[in-house]
Amino acid sequence: MTEENLALEIRHVTKRFPGVLANDDVSFTLRKGEIHALLGENGAGKTTLMNVVYGLYTQDEGEFLIDNNVVEINGPSDAINYGIGMVHQHFMLVPVFSVTENMILGSEVTKGTSLDLRRARREILEISEAHGLEVDPDAIVENIPVGVQQRVEILKALYRKANILVLDEPTAVLTPQEAEDLFRVMRALTEKGVSIIFITHKLKEVLNVADRITVMRRGKVVGHTSPHETDQKGLAAMMVGREVLLEVKKAPAKPGDVVLEVANLTIEGERGLEVVKDISFEVRAGEILGIAGVQGNGQTELVEAITGLRSIDAGEIVLMGKKVPFENPRYLVENGMGHVPEDRHKHGLVLPYNLADNFVLCTYYQKPFAGQMLMRNHQAVFENAVGLIKRFDVRAPGADVPASTLSGGNQQKVIVGREFSRPLKVLVANQPTRGLDVGSIEYIHKEIVKMRDEGVGVVVISAEIDEILSLADRIAIMYRGKIVTTVDAKDATREQLGLWMAGVQPEAA
Amino acid sequence: MQNTISLPTPVSPIKHFIKKWGATIFVTLTVIVITIWQYSVDGRVTEAVLASTIRQSTPLVLGALCGLLGERSGVINIGIEGQMLLGAFVGFLVNVWTGNLLVAVFAAIFTGAIMGLLLAYMSVHLKMDQIIGGTVITTLAFGLTGYFYQVGLTTEGKLLPIPLGPLADIPLIGRAVFNNPPITYATFVLVILVHYVLFYTKWGLRTRAVGEHPRAADTLGVDVYKVRYINVIAGGAIAGLAGGFLTLEAVGSFERAMTNGRGFVALAVMLFGKYTPLGAWGAALLFGFANAMQTQLQFADIQVAHQFIGMLPYVLTIVILSGFVGRTRVPAADGVPYEKE
Ligand SMILES: Nc1ncnc2c1ncn2[C@@H]1O[C@H](COP(=O)(O)OP(=O)(O)OP(=O)(O)O)[C@@H](O)[C@H]1O
Ligand SMILES: [Mg+2]
Numbered sequence: 001m002t003e004e005n006l007a008l009e010i011r012h013v014t015k016r017f018p019g020v021l022a023n024d025d026v027s028f029t030l031r032k033g034e035i036h037a038l039l040g041e042n043g044a045g046k047t048t049l050m051n052v053v054y055g056l057y058t059q060d061e062g063e064f065l066i067d068n069n070v071v072e073i074n075g076p077s078d079a080i081n082y083g084i085g086m087v088h089q090h091f092m093l094v095p096v097f098s099v100t101e102n103m104i105l106g107s108e109v110t111k112g113t114s115l116d117l118r119r120a121r122r123e124i125l126e127i128s129e130a131h132g133l134e135v136d137p138d139a140i141v142e143n144i145p146v147g148v149q150q151r152v153e154i155l156k157a158l159y160r161k162a163n164i165l166v167l168d169e170p171t172a173v174l175t176p177q178e179a180e181d182l183f184r185v186m187r188a189l190t191e192k193g194v195s196i197i198f199i200t201h202k203l204k205e206v207l208n209v210a211d212r213i214t215v216m217r218r219g220k221v222v223g224h225t226s227p228h229e230t231d232q233k234g235l236a237a238m239m240v241g242r243e244v245l246l247e248v249k250k251a252p253a254k255p256g257d258v259v260l261e262v263a264n265l266t267i268e269g270e271r272g273l274e275v276v277k278d279i280s281f282e283v284r285a286g287e288i289l290g291i292a293g294v295q296g297n298g299q300t301e302l303v304e305a306i307t308g309l310r311s312i313d314a315g316e317i318v319l320m321g322k323k324v325p326f327e328n329p330r331y332l333v334e335n336g337m338g339h340v341p342e343d344r345h346k347h348g349l350v351l352p353y354n355l356a357d358n359f360v361l362c363t364y365y366q367k368p369f370a371g372q373m374l375m376r377n378h379q380a381v382f383e384n385a386v387g388l389i390k391r392f393d394v395r396a397p398g399a400d401v402p403a404s405t406l407s408g409g410n411q412q413k414v415i416v417g418r419e420f421s422r423p424l425k426v427l428v429a430n431q432p433t434r435g436l437d438v439g440s441i442e443y444i445h446k447e448i449v450k451m452r453d454e455g456v457g458v459v460v461i462s463a464e465i466d467e468i469l470s471l472a473d474r475i476a477i478m479y480r481g482k483i484v485t486t487v488d489a490k491d492a493t494r495e496q497l498g499l500w501m502a503g504v505q506p507e508a509a
Numbered sequence: 510m511q512n513t514i515s516l517p518t519p520v521s522p523i524k525h526f527i528k529k530w531g532a533t534i535f536v537t538l539t540v541i542v543i544t545i546w547q548y549s550v551d552g553r554v555t556e557a558v559l560a561s562t563i564r565q566s567t568p569l570v571l572g573a574l575c576g577l578l579g580e581r582s583g584v585i586n587i588g589i590e591g592q593m594l595l596g597a598f599v600g601f602l603v604n605v606w607t608g609n610l611l612v613a614v615f616a617a618i619f620t621g622a623i624m625g626l627l628l629a630y631m632s633v634h635l636k637m638d639q640i641i642g643g644t645v646i647t648t649l650a651f652g653l654t655g656y657f658y659q660v661g662l663t664t665e666g667k668l669l670p671i672p673l674g675p676l677a678d679i680p681l682i683g684r685a686v687f688n689n690p691p692i693t694y695a696t697f698v699l700v701i702l703v704h705y706v707l708f709y710t711k712w713g714l715r716t717r718a719v720g721e722h723p724r725a726a727d728t729l730g731v732d733v734y735k736v737r738y739i740n741v742i743a744g745g746a747i748a749g750l751a752g753g754f755l756t757l758e759a760v761g762s763f764e765r766a767m768t769n770g771r772g773f774v775a776l777a778v779m780l781f782g783k784y785t786p787l788g789a790w791g792a793a794l795l796f797g798f799a800n801a802m803q804t805q806l807q808f809a810d811i812q813v814a815h816q817f818i819g820m821l822p823y824v825l826t827i828v829i830l831s832g833f834v835g836r837t838r839v840p841a842a843d844g845v846p847y848e849k850e
Contacts, residue, residue, distance in 0.1 A: 017850075056728065057850055077730030092725035094718050095841070105718050106729030108711040115711060156729075 006068060007032045007164050007195035008053070008084075013062030015045075015052055017405065019397035022048040024219040026062070030164065035186060035196045037206045039239055040216035041437045042409025043395035046199050047089055049216075050166045054086045055079040066164070077106075085162025087153045089169050089199075089408050089435070090345060095142035099135050099152050100124060103159050127158055131185050145296030146173045146343070147463075154182070158189075165189065166197045169408070171205060172435045175294045175463040177502070183209045201409070201437050203232040215239055240439040250449045253473040256285035259457035260306075260426045265315035267301045275301045277481040278315070283426065283457040288448065290472025290489070291461045294501050298481035299461050300342055303430045306459075307339040308332045309347065320425055333362045336425030340415055340432045342461075344408075348415040351404035355396060356385035358403050359418050384421075392417040393443065408435045413444075420447055427451055430461045445471060465497050479503050533791065540798055548681060558801040559685035564759065566790075566797035567696050568593065568768075571751035572775025573782060573789035574703050575621075575744035581707060581784060582740040583720040583842040584632050585639040588624065588646030589748050590772025595650040596621040596752025598657075601763040604664045604756070614668075614692070614753045621749015622742050624650070629741040633734050636846035647772070655765055667761035668692060692754045699747065704786040716740055720840035723847040733847045748772070783837045799825045 008030040015023040022045045030036050040046050051057045053064065055073040064071055066082050073079050079086070093102050100121050109116045109123070121137045128135050133151045141149060150173050157165055167186075171179040186196055186209060200206060206213060207227045215223045215238045223238055236244040260283040269275035276298040283289045293299050304310035306317055308329035317324045325331055332339075341347035349358050360369045360381055369384070371377035385399035392413045396406055403411060412435055419427070429448065433441045448471060452458050462468050468475055469492065476486040477500040485506040500506060548555040572589045579586035586592075600617030604610060624646055631642035668690040676687035707713040718726040719736045727733050751771070756763050778796060782788030799822030806818050 054728070075730065076728050080730050086728070088728065092722070092728045094722045094725050096721055096838070097718065101714060101718075102725075105714060105726065106731050108714060110711055114709045115714060 004029065005032045006030065006065065008197075009065040009068070010049070010053065011063050011065065013049065013052055013059045013064075015048055015057060015059050017048075019401070021219050023052065023059070026216070026219070026221055028214060028221065030195050030197060031212075032195055033190045033193050034211040035190055035198055035209050037210035037213045038197055038199045038216065039201075039203075039206060039213060039235065041218075041239055041395075042413070042435075042440060043218075043407040044216040044239075045219040046216055047168055047407060050086060050168055050197065050199070053079065054084060054166065080106075080160055080162075083161065083163040084166065085157030085160055085164070086166040087150075087157055087168060087170050089172075091146075091149055091153060093141045093149055093152060095140075097141055098137065099139050099141060099144075100137040102141055102152060103137075103156055107160055124155065124159065128155055131155075131158060131188070132181060133185065145300065147175065147178055147295035150174060154185070163194050164197070165194055166199075168199045169201065169435055170198075171200055171202060173295065173431075175501075176465060176498070177294065179205065201435065201441075203235045203438065206235065207232065217241060236438045239437060242439075244438050245442050246438065248445045248449060248470040250471075251453070253287045253452065255287040255473075256455060258282045259285050259320055260459070261318040262306065263316050263318070265302070265305060265317065266313050267298070267305055267310065268313045269301060274313075275481050276305070276312075279481075279483055280315075281476060281483060281486065283459055285425070285455045285457050286452055287473045288452050288458040288460055288471055290468040290475045291459060291478055291483075292465060292468045292472075292475055292497055292501055293461075293463065293478035295463050297478045299430070299478055302478070303339075303342065303428055303461055307337065307341075307428055333422075336423060338419035338422060338424040338427040338429075340419055340427075340429040342430040342434075344411055344415055349403045349411060352402050354400045354402055355389065355394070355406075355414055356381045356399040358414055359385045359388055359399075359421075361418065362422065388414075388417040388421055391421075393440070409437055409440060412436055413440060416444055416447070420451065424451065424456050427456050427458045428461075429458065431463065432460065433464075433467060465494055465501075468497070469494065477501055536791075536795060540795070543802075544681075552681075554805060555681065556684050558798070558805060559682060561801035561804065562794060562797040563685050563689065563693060564797070565800050566793035567693050568751040568754050568759075568771050569775050569778050569796060570700060570786075570790050570793035571696055571747050571754065572772050573779035573793060574699060574786055575625075575748040575751070576776050576779040577707075577782075577784050577786065577789065578703065578716075578740045578744035578747070579628075580779070580840055580843050581720045582716045582737045583723060583840060583845060583847070584629065584737050584741050585643065585844040586628060586741065586744060587640060587643030587773075587776065588628055588650075589643075589775055590768050590770065591643075591647035591650030592621045592624040592628075592745050592748035593752040593755070593772050594647075594654055594766070594768045595624055596749030597756040597767060598650075598654040598752070598763055600749075600753040601662075601664065601756040605662050608664075610666075610668055610757055613757055614750070617753030617757070618746045618749045621752065622746040624749070625742040625745020626738075628745065629738045632846065633737045633741070636848075639844050639846075651766065654763075658763065658765055662763070664761060667756075668758040690758045692750065692758045695750070696754075699750075700786045700790045703747075707786065717840070720842055723842050723845075727847075727849070737847075751775075780837055784840070796822060799823075 006029050010026060010028040013023050013026045026049055038046050048057065052059045055075045055078050064073060071082060100117055103124050104120045109120045124137045133155055135148060135151055135155060141152065150170060154170065170182060174182060190196060198210060210227055213225045214221060217239065232246060236246065263280050265276055265279045266274060267276035279302065291299060301310060305312045308327055311327050319335055319337060345351060350361065363369055368377055368380040382399055389396060389399060394410050394413045394417065396410060403414060416432065433444050436444065448458060460471050469489065472489045474486060475489050475492050476483045477497065479501065484500055544555060572593060575589050575592065576586050596617040599620040600613045603616035604613035628642050628646055631637045632639045670688050670690050673687040677683045707716065715726060715731050715736050719731065719733050723733045755767060778792045779789050781792035803818055803821045807815055
């Protein structure tokens with residue numbers, strides 16, 4: 001091969017965690033101005049490799065070259081100085097800070113001894129305009145939807161003038177439209193000489209934007225390819241090591257009685273804005289209702305209200321014919337509601353707890369997990385965990401490791417395992433496959449359909465039109481806090497859903 | 510499609526203002542009314558009450574500054590009492606040996622800083638439980654001072670009030686505010702300074718980020734350990750100064766356990782002040798005021814057991830502050846050691 005123009009070269013990196021070989025002699029090259037996709041199953045070691053490059057972890061073996069020179073990266077500030085920017089898989093944003101404060105943290109602009117927030121604000125608006133990534137610099141991060149938070153993350157790297165940009169599953173929280181915008185931004189950046197490492201589980205995107213593709217499995221690089229040498233099926237097989245079904249197989253639904261009814265629900269969000277406006281719908285046993293909508297149109301609040309995490313301002317929720325007391329998650333849990341939350345760190349897991357404890361978060365006080373007197377039945381808790389880890393194929397060294405040490409996708413499987421293993425009447429799944437690899441998506445979709453066939457009423461909220469189309473029996477489209485229309489999945493087309501999600505009003509039929 | 514979008518109506522700014530400042534304004538007005546009423550009855554008593562309010566609040570607000578510097582960066586400090594006590598003791602001893610009050614004040618500050626370093630080492634470096642770390646410091650301070658204290662040591666006096674020219678002659682507040690000894694003036698400055706540093710500077714932004722989401726700060730090249738060390742040490746120095754206030758400015762001598770729980774009250778003051786220096790100052794002044802009123806009531810001819818009157822400032826503070834001051838938001842990473850990998 002001729003002398004290549006490399007922005008970054010990773011040579012023989014090995015990284016071990018207690019009980020896990022996360023990166024096993026990994027080598028990787030990034031050419032100047034290319035988009036290099038890094039693919040692999042959940043837990044393959046992609047994030048770990050990037051964290052090593054970014055200086056968050058220290059490698060056990062191996063070295064890095066930037067612009068063909070060996071460099072020492074001892075911490076994120078070194079990485080930033082070498083022009084490496086990283087958008088982390090899980091947001092690295094301070095929730096109580098404003099967008100501006102988050103952007104400048106660590107690279108503050110000052111005037112005398114004071115922070116110059118006004119100048120920072122102006123610079124942020126400039127960059128955000130230049131790249132078409134719209135943000136409100138004064139918004140408090142915890143009040144803005146995840147999609148916008150992701151935008152802030154990307155801007156953060158651009159603000160630091162990164163010329164090697166690592167995007168660790170940036171599209172996991174984006175809508176197709178937003179993802180398209182991001183790809184445009186990415187292409188524009190590569191034209192300016194920025195090189196991008198792009199991690200994703202969405203094979204379509206990879207084929208769409210990547211120049212080259214590297215696939216990892218169980219800590220090792222298992223192959224290189226490029227979009228014109230392969231297709232989705234080929235990539236999936238390469239990642240998982242077997243054939244993967246990319247479509248859901250399901251029989252027509254046999255809807256039964258109404259299990260969940262939402263009537264005239266209205267929710268005021270922060271600053272007194274109505275985020276959910278007079279929403280009504282019902283879900284029957286044995287059907288899947290898909291709620292499609294662009295992130296931030298009230299789905300988060302709607303789900304939080306249904307699952308007891310948020311108070312409402314008007315309306316009622318009826319579960320199995322009984323009016324639900326508000327803000328009472330335990331009532332819901334005990335009456336057969338399962339919830340796969342959107343934000344797995346905030347509402348899904350207790351990160352410092354081990355897997356076994358996370359698996360019994362809803363049931364720890366019941367038999368068999370609560371033993372005699374005030375004691376716990378550790379054996380039952382662990383047996384439960386071992387069973388679920390096996391059944392849901394969670395990649396972890398054991399049931400006693402903290403949930404925080406799992407890869408993102410495996411954390412999601414822990415939540416899904418916990419919820420699906422309880423006796424359910426209603427399942428509310430908000431972005432259930434976000435961040436999962438194709439093999440796991442196939443598995444979780446199969447499980448959701450199985451739930452439905454066993455007579456559970458399922459609500460799936462997703463910003464992925466494909467996921468909604470392949471899972472749902474009926475589809476409701478949410479826009480600006482309202483359900484604009486509900487259609488039978490048989491009659492829905494991708495294009496039509498896309499238009500409705502973007503706010504085009506349905507024709508009065 | 511344009512006709513369907515109705516613009517949402519935000520909450521009125523007046524409502525928002527009342528929610529945010531109502532309690533503060535109400536309490537302040539009440540205090541002013543009581544003061545004016547009392548002034549009309551007896552001016553000298555009022556002046557004494559105000560001066561005492563300032564005096565009592567000084568060590569509390571200094572202690573609260575120490576606490577909030579730590580907690581804003583994610584380190585709980587319940588060793589303030591110990592840092593104060595040891596600062597008071599060393600300041601006193603140095604005054605006895607050298608007879609130089611300025612050197613003594615710096616000795617107190619330095620002692621507090623060393624204790625801060627010890628706490629930082631235990632909680633940041635060793636990742637010890639921070640409550641235990643703080644308890645270690647307090648116990649250590651009580652043990653050391655109790656052991657080395659000798660009865661009968663005397664000093665060359667204490668820091669004296671410096672009247673600020675004509676300002677000190679303003680009726681009602683002149684004596685209380687503009688005729689104070691140096692550490693009290695320094696406290697005024699420190700409150701403003703810490704508030705400024707915390708909310709308007711680069712260092713403050715980093716401190717708050719480290720206390721909320723250390724990993725996010727780390728990914729942006731902020732040295733989490735360094736930020737925590739420096740804040741805890743600075744806090745310790747301020748607690749040491751509070752100790753110096755007790756022996757070198759307020760009392761002029763040392764007694765065993767003379768901090769008398771102020772380090773812990775300071776923690777309450779910090780909480781009531783919602784982890785802000787200005788808020789803590791308000792809370793400390795309120796507590797000091799209630800305490801001063803209580804002392805006056807002891808002299809008045811009321812047929813109530815003095816223990817009950819003695820309780821008054823505590824009860825009043827709790828009622829007012831828990832009733833009116835809204836929820837306090839604790840820094841998210843408060844008390845959690847940071848693991849790098
Ligand atoms: N801090 C840690 N301590 C211990 N083990 C860890 C830690 N971080 C990651 N691991 C382990 O290393 C392996 C690789 O994880 P990594 O997060 O790199 O996977 P990934 O490829 O990014 O997966 P995903 O697609 O699910 O995000 C996993 O088995 C994970 O459990
Ligand atoms: Mg990952």
